[in-house]
Amino acid sequence: NAGVTQTPKFRILKIGQSMTLQCAQDMNHNYMYWYRQDPGMGLKLIYYSVGAGITDKGEVPNGYNVSRSTTEDFPLRLELAAPSQTSVYFCASSWVTETQYFGPGTRLLVL
Amino acid sequence: QQQVKQSPQSLIVQKGGISIINCAYENTAFDYFPWYQQFPGKGPALLIAIRPDVSEKKEGRFTISFNKSAKQFSLHIMDSQPGDSATYFCAASSRGGSEKLVFGKGTKLTVNP
Known part of the structure; x- marks a missing residue:
């Protein structure tokens, strides 16, 4: 099993552009989540x-x-x-339990 | 409003020492308390978790201590090793919350050789 995969690993965007962060899981989990992680702020x-x-x-x-x-x-x-969306984005998935499995993350820089 | 408060923000320990990270929560509906470990450039991974029906859970060198009355729980890493250097997150959730985890802000642990 590949687990949770995310693409791309890194991306630079200009202000006003749009993009899609991809997330896929092969564990047949019903729950999926998107988090952002900013330095010193944990996962939101x-x-x-x-x-x-x-x-x-x-x-x-x-x-x-x-x-x-x-x-x-x-x-x-x-x-x-927007520059405020500069962050590291994590996708996660879980079955009907609390154990969430995280992907490797996508680092996004908005300039 | 932060629902899970984690301290310290950073921690430096010598090899072989004990690392202790503390978390406090406010929501008495929380009934699941996991700790996640994150290495640089990687996603978080579940390390150990506890439910409030027990006061302590041990897995190898890692122990969670839980104090329901004080609404606090802590992670103890015994015989800390340089390979334990990572960021640790505590979290909490309640079954009525669609399994959503609320995370603390994290503790960066450095274990010196």
């Missing part, structure tokens, strides 16, 4: 999904959108990128 939940077709906002959803058309994939969309 952006969006989460409890199954295909169901998504909900987390703590910091503004400026982001998600979709969950399949169990495996949970892409995160950034529209009109």
